[in-house]
Amino acid sequence: METSEPGRRIFLVFWTCLVQLISVWCSCPMCYCRKLALSCKEVGTLLQLTIKCDKCSYEGLWNSQPFFGKIAAGNILLSAGILFSGASATKVLRVLSHMGVALMSIRSFFRHQKKILFKAVHQLWSEQQLWNLSHLQAERESIICGGDGRADTPGHSAKYGTYTMMELRKNIVIDVQLVQSNEVEGSNHMEKEGLQRSLNFLQNTWNLDIETVITDRHAGIKKWLREHQPHILHLFDIWHVAKSIKKKLLALSKTGGCQALQGWVSSIINHLYWSVVSTPPGLTQLIEDKWKSVVEHIQNRHTGFAGQFQSCAHQPLEGRERQKAWLPPHTKVSTEVEKVLCSKRLLPDIQKLSPDHQTCSVEAFHSLVINFAPKMHHFSFEGMECRVMLAALHWNENGHRAQHTTKDGRKTYSLHYPKRKKGGHVVRKVLEDASFGYVASLLTIVEALCKGEEDDGEIPQPDPGRIPEALAASYEHPNKEDAVRARVTRFNAA
Ligand SMILES: [Zn+2]
Ligand SMILES: [Zn+2]
Incomplete structure (x- = not known):
């Protein structure tokens, strides 16, 4: 796993351990008195402690996390970690909740996505696409594209279609287009629409010379390419x-x-x-x-x-x-x-089968998309689009991984028993571990976006029901009678 720099490390600190730390090691910075009263407030994963000195009435605020602008870093990093790994927010928050971790609500996750994270993914993907396409343009070589569409659900009821264009000589995803079924005359037409948009972008925005396009034998695409792009050599995947x-x-x-x-x-x-x-x-x-x-x-x-x-x-x-x-x-x-x-x-x-380049890497990319956007989950258009872009970022960083070798230099293989082989096995190469440089880049963008935010209510708005008004906490023995009375009142109110 990636290791963050030492200053960025995050630990799970239990409340009892924190109280112990304060009670044993802390004293008032003004008068050195050790009788400190604590009151705490939770903002998602952030703990804010107000520390008051009993003797000189000094009062200070301590935050358990740094801030990116006005957002507690732990909250936005949790949302970022969920999205950038392609995980399900509901699941991850439930895991942490079962552990007893203080959490933000799922609504905060969606707000983070909408205000910050989607922008970050778009920004990094656009930067990388710009870089890749500029290189292709500068090389002045004609381009061999593999294209294929993928529906978000099997059958004909798909809501989204993803069209992927891969440069097959370089094995990089150069464009992804998301088409929503109501944008075309039904989900059957999403694949052709995706290809059209992608070619339009590559040829007209980038002026790239697409020499060859390799696809499956999708009838609509065959006809459209023949009629509208006669200069492109259209080949089929064997x-x-x-x-x-x-x-x-x-x-x-x-x-x-x-x-x-x-x-x-x-x-x-x-x-x-x-x-x-x-x-x-x-x-x-x-x-x-x-x-x-x-x-x-x-x-x-x-x-x-x-x-x-x-x-x-x-x-x-x-x-x-x-x-x-x-x-x-x-x-x-x-x-x-x-x-x-x-x-x-x-x-x-x-006659039109492609001899040297096939679209199997596009298919492999589509399997990767499933890791970022599982078919069983529903996503908003933006959510789906970002998850496909994340898959593309992951592919482009990891598409050229070498085969893993043992310490004595032997190449590593693994055995699999897929269902389709009916008991037979397949041998697969074990690749080097994947790297996640794109996540580090995304987090840098996220931090900058948070810090650049104007005063538009970017402070996480905690769910009032989740945040105790003032969770009275003190490592000093509280007045027991007061405490009991407060408890009884709360229960009666409920
Ligand atoms: Zn004091
Ligand atoms: Zn023969």
């Missing part, structure tokens, strides 16, 4: 296409007479990747012809194909290799497979 072909093949293999297909599905998908990756840029017809050759191959024909790819690239088959479960020609299974693999809708898209 994984998305592979996923949809695989789904169709698996469904087909479950129908009557097509079971033999089951053993071929993985090879067909591998062949898709190979067709794209093994082809030099620009030879799009060759990609298509390579792809179509798999239909011949699975029927045990390996040469004499039409088009630019005339025979399989593998060595002549020998021995057991010839004993594969080939699909017999002119049967239902081979006809249906051909329909799926060579459909009129699919083939033009096969």
